[in-house]
Amino acid sequence: xxxxxxxxxxxxxxxxxxxxxxxxxxxxxxxxxxxxxxxxxxxxxxxxxxxxxxxxxxxxxxxxxxxxxxxxxxxxxxxxxxxxxxxxxxxxxxxxxxxxxxxxxxxxxxxxxxxxxxxxxxxxxxxxxxxxxxxxxxxxxxxxxxxxxxxxxxxxxxxxxxxxxxxxxxxxxxxxxxxxxxxxxxxxxxxxxxxxxxxxxxxxxxxxxxxxxxxxxxxxxxxxxxxxxxxxxxxxxxxxxxxxxxxxxxxxxxxxxxxxxxxxxxxxxxxxxxxxxxxxxxxxxxxxxxxxxxxxxxxxxxxxxxxxxxxxxxxxxxxxxx
Ligand code: SF4
Numbered sequence: 001x002x003x004x005x006x007x008x009x010x011x012x013x014x015x016x017x018x019x020x021x022x023x024x025x026x027x028x029x030x031x032x033x034x035x036x037x038x039x040x041x042x043x044x045x046x047x048x049x050x051x052x053x054x055x056x057x058x059x060x061x062x063x064x065x066x067x068x069x070x071x072x073x074x075x076x077x078x079x080x081x082x083x084x085x086x087x088x089x090x091x092x093x094x095x096x097x098x099x100x101x102x103x104x105x106x107x108x109x110x111x112x113x114x115x116x117x118x119x120x121x122x123x124x125x126x127x128x129x130x131x132x133x134x135x136x137x138x139x140x141x142x143x144x145x146x147x148x149x150x151x152x153x154x155x156x157x158x159x160x161x162x163x164x165x166x167x168x169x170x171x172x173x174x175x176x177x178x179x180x181x182x183x184x185x186x187x188x189x190x191x192x193x194x195x196x197x198x199x200x201x202x203x204x205x206x207x208x209x210x211x212x213x214x215x216x217x218x219x220x221x222x223x224x225x226x227x228x229x230x231x232x233x234x235x236x237x238x239x240x241x242x243x244x245x246x247x248x249x250x251x252x253x254x255x256x257x258x259x260x261x262x263x264x265x266x267x268x269x270x271x272x273x274x275x276x277x278x279x280x281x282x283x284x285x286x287x288x289x290x291x292x293x294x295x296x297x298x299x300x301x302x303x304x305x306x307x308x309x310x311x312x313x314x315x316x317x318x319x320x321x322x
């Protein structure tokens with residue numbers, strides 16, 4: 001497999017009124033051609049920040065370190081025109097809530113055609129043809145009429161399909177989908193996931209799927225990384241990590257999933273405590289205040305992410321070693 005994107009030692013520090021907060025702390029991962037790479041973790045684990053850093057979309061004053069090799073370039077070194085040539089063209093991004101990524105006052109056709117005209121330099125007629133083609137690709141019924149409609153005239157699922165069409169407009173090689181199904185109900189969610197999976201197969205597209213929901217990730221991801229407190233704590237193929245999680249945090253995320261077949265009075269399992277704020281990351285393993293398996297060394301030494309039987313794991317104890 002060829003890696004389309006290779007990220008090494010990514011570190012992101014955001015300015016705050018009391019100094020810098022480290023929200024991503026030395027993350028490594030790679031995304032292979034035509035594969036879905038799933039990134040999971042609770043809110044505030046650094047998932048989204050690690051992706052926004054690649055596209056130069058962090059708040060002003062942020063400090064980014066590391067390397068992100070994509071198509072022979074280091075994304076973290078690109079600025080201005082060079083960055084815009086990649087972001088939105090070679091890399092498309094879909095956000096969680098399409099109502100915030102779509103402009104409510106502009107027709108769907110205008111939003112699609114402006115994008116392709118700016119990035120691909122198409123003339124008016126060619127841009128309209130491309131826009132219609134994109135709406136067909138994302139399975140919008142009656143694409144000709146849809147071009148004249150406004151975002152509020154569509155359901156949440158259809159709006160998300162339109163946001164995906166815009167992200168695909170310039171034929172990107174990589175699509176970053178940040179919680180693309182969170183605002184949708186379960187059946188619509190399944191339709192969006194099938195669409196992403198189909199686009200990956202038909203267009204040789206690589207996808208980074210960011211989610212807090214391991215059930216969503218397990219339905220289409222090829223490889224997964226679990227983020228906690230700005231670090232990767234476990235990563236590997238979906239087939240090895242999700243059926244047999246070895247990090248206590250991965251296991252806790254899976255245990256917290258509701259099981260439809262469970263008896264109605266079965267209580268949901270919650271993860272004890274809350275994720276640490278980036279300004280107050282505990283010394284040692286950042287998960288130790290919440291971890292039922294913590295031992296003395298967990299309170300003093302941060303475990304490195306090390307290879308263990310075909311996956312990478314950051315845990316001193318490895319309590320689920322089989
Ligand atoms: Fe738990 Fe210790 Fe492993 Fe951290 S290193 S996950 S605290 S057992």
